[in-house]
Amino acid sequence: MAKRSLLTVRRQARPLVAIALTLATLLLADAAKSEEAMMWTEKSSGGLTTLAYGPLSPTANPLFVLSCFSGMNIVVLDVHKEIPGAKRGDPVTIELSSAKAQAPVKAEVETNEATGTTFGEASDINVKPLLQVMRDPGPLTVKMGEASATLSDQGRAKAIAEFVENCKLEE
Numbered sequence: 572m573a574k575r576s577l578l579t580v581r582r583q584a585r586p587l588v589a590i591a592l593t594l595a596t597l598l599l600a601d602a603a604k605s606e607e608a609m610m611w612t613e614k615s616s617g618g619l620t621t622l623a624y625g626p627l628s629p630t631a632n633p634l635f636v637l638s639c640f641s642g643m644n645i646v647v648l649d650v651h652k653e654i655p656g657a658k659r660g661d662p663v664t665i666e667l668s669s670a671k672a673q674a675p676v677k678a679e680v681e682t683n684e685a686t687g688t689t690f691g692e693a694s695d696i697n698v699k700p701l702l703q704v705m706r707d708p709g710p711l712t713v714k715m716g717e718a719s720a721t722l723s724d725q726g727r728a729k730a731i732a733e734f735v736e737n738c739k740l741e742e
Contacts, residue, residue, distance in 0.1 A: 618642035639738035669707035
């Protein structure tokens, strides 16, 4: 009799286990898609060269952007991540770190006019310390106050090499 009850419970549990496994698979696949959707890119046009990490969609804001204005000898760093509790004009430190090193950059909180979200922006920065950290293998972490994000290293080395080649700054 106990064997029959155990078999009945197993039969009844199979659909529930199947549903749980399906949901877990879908959630993992969705997480993998969002991770795959982020990539490193370098773009150059005239005197502007950008190194960005963000979604494949050209209409979406990248999470991380280094902009090199060669003609003006200026590099700007933008990190488009909501900074909890911050308001426009607040000072913030953008800290980029690898497993081996870190590069803090003094920045200011800005507001995206279209969305109302905050982000960090540092103007006229020394790009060399950032590039040194970015060249370290493995993922990078970018942190601003309570906000943080992890940036993959897939495709980063190639994008950095193109950025360095096209960003012409006077020493």
